[in-house]
Amino acid sequence: xxxxxxxxxxxxxxxxxxxxxxxxxxxxxxxxxxxxxxxxxxxxxxxxxxxxxxxxxxxxxxxxxxxxxxxxxxxxxxxxxxxxxxxxxxxxxxxxxxxxxxxxxxxxxxxxxxxxxxxxxxxxxxxxxxxxxxxxxxxxxxxxxxxxxxxxxxxxxxxxxxxxxxxxxxxxxxxxxxxxxxxxxxxxxxxxxxxxxxxxxxxxxxxxxxxxxxxxxxxxxxxxxxxxxxxxxxxxxxxxxxxxxxxxxxxxxxxxxxxxxxxxxxxxxxxxxxxxxxxxxxxxxxxxxxxxxxxxxxxxxxxxxxxxxxxxxxxxxxxxxxxxxxxxxx
Ligand SMILES: [Zn+2]
Numbered sequence: 001x002x003x004x005x006x007x008x009x010x011x012x013x014x015x016x017x018x019x020x021x022x023x024x025x026x027x028x029x030x031x032x033x034x035x036x037x038x039x040x041x042x043x044x045x046x047x048x049x050x051x052x053x054x055x056x057x058x059x060x061x062x063x064x065x066x067x068x069x070x071x072x073x074x075x076x077x078x079x080x081x082x083x084x085x086x087x088x089x090x091x092x093x094x095x096x097x098x099x100x101x102x103x104x105x106x107x108x109x110x111x112x113x114x115x116x117x118x119x120x121x122x123x124x125x126x127x128x129x130x131x132x133x134x135x136x137x138x139x140x141x142x143x144x145x146x147x148x149x150x151x152x153x154x155x156x157x158x159x160x161x162x163x164x165x166x167x168x169x170x171x172x173x174x175x176x177x178x179x180x181x182x183x184x185x186x187x188x189x190x191x192x193x194x195x196x197x198x199x200x201x202x203x204x205x206x207x208x209x210x211x212x213x214x215x216x217x218x219x220x221x222x223x224x225x226x227x228x229x230x231x232x233x234x235x236x237x238x239x240x241x242x243x244x245x246x247x248x249x250x251x252x253x254x255x256x257x258x259x260x261x262x263x264x265x266x267x268x269x270x271x272x273x274x275x276x277x278x279x280x281x282x283x284x285x286x287x288x289x290x291x292x293x294x295x296x297x298x299x300x301x302x303x304x305x306x307x308x309x310x311x312x313x314x315x316x317x318x319x320x321x322x323x324x325x326x327x328x329x330x
Contacts, residue, residue, distance in 0.1 A: 002027075004059065005324075006052050007317030008071035010115065012038075012089035017051040019059035019066065020317035024126045026310065030054035039091030041100075049104035069108050070320025072115035072312050073097060079160040081112045111323030117154045117163055118315030119307075120147025123267045125318055127307040136263040137305070138165055139270035140250055141224065143178070144186040148261060153322075166190070170253045185253035189246040191272060195222045197242045209234035224271030231275065243276040244283055251287025258300070259293050269305030277304075 002021055009016045013035045019027040032051045037044040048071070056063045075087030082098040101110045113121070120137035129135040135149045144166030148155040155162050166186035167179050174183025175193065187193055198210055199219050209230045215221040230239035250273075254266060266288065273280055285302040292298055307314060 004061070004066055005317050005320035006055050006063075006066045006069045007313045007315075007320065008048060008052060008069060009312035009316055010048065010071055010073055010090075011312075012074060015048050015051045016313055017048075017055035018313050018317070019055050019061065020314065022321065024314055024317070026313065028055050028058035029313075030058050038089075041090075041092055041095055044090065045097070045100050045104060048101065052105060052108075063105065064107060066108070068320040068324050069101065069105060069110045070118075070316040070318070070323065071097075071101070071110065071112055072118035072316040072319070073112055074115050076161045076164070077112055077114055079156065081160070084112075109323065111320050113154065113315065113319040114147075114161075114163070115312055115315075116145030117147040117156075118319050119145075119269070119305075119311045120149050120163070120267070120315070121154050121318050121322075122307055122311045122315035123269075123305055124149035124152065126314060127311065128267045128303045128305055129265050132263075132265040134261065134263045135265050135267060136254070136257065136261055137267040137269070138250065138254055139305075140189050140246065140268070140272040141270035142191045144190050144270075148263070165253065165257065168253050168256065170249050170256070185249060188249040189253075189272065191222070191224065194227070194242050194246060194272065195219060197245065198222060198238065201238055201242075206238055208238040209236040210239055224275040227272070227275035228277075231277075240279070243272070243280055246272055247276055247280040247283035248287060250280075251284040252291075254284065254302075255288045255291030258288060258291060258297065262294070262297060264300070266300065266302040267305050268302065269311070273304065 004019045004021050007018050007020045014033050016031045018029045030051055032047055034047055053063055073084050074089050076085045084095050084097045098110050098112055123129045123137050124135045138146045146165030147163040167184045169183045170185050171183035175187045176182055177184035177187035213226040227239050230236035
């Protein structure tokens, strides 16, 4: 039997588990919906365990054949990577996820990572950042997340939460962020910020293809896909404009960190970035380069993520290999 681990990508509405070989090849995928389990940690943990068994089954193996389980969790973890401090999307407060899952999967070792940091790890090892020493990954979508991978390892900081780039303030007295503060990177670039800008423009009488594209005709439902279609199929000036504005703040926020972190590559992903594509990347790159002090870093590559939907699963699997002390060797 080939060496595999089970990776688990835990989102707000579904759990995706898959058997993943050491080289990053995905041998099986098993998805379960979890939407109705928000605020019920025991039931959700049961379902995660069910998805893990399902993934083993789909790969034609028993759970005992897997070396370990790795999971990406949408919330900050403690320094021992065992306890999730809080996961608002799941309705979780502080929860000992590692021991709870190990109890449900007898004989299995479970290793956890924050989901965005796991994705950054996958980009560093097998994605756009492969071959680089110091990677900064930033994902702009419904929220903003990030991660640093240095020398092949996720940098966790002093309290386990390094990488929460979404709450770097980029505009004093700017719009209110979901975290309660004002002017955070997330409050100026993520989907809600874009919805706010589009609604304000429409209220001023600006015409846009977006009003016809959004679900049920409500701009509150504006998705990254709607933005992508407005730009790609309708050449919509407002959609381009709001994406450019998002990109500008993304560039400013990343630029502010460049001189501290000195990465040798920046990887960008997430729904908003995907909707903006190459023009988004160009604006970010311009603002990042403007802030770089060292001439050595002037050519710093800023690239799009390439792993797509599978990056969370792969990052979770890499977390399991690392937890076993056996870095994968793709
Ligand atoms: Zn914030």
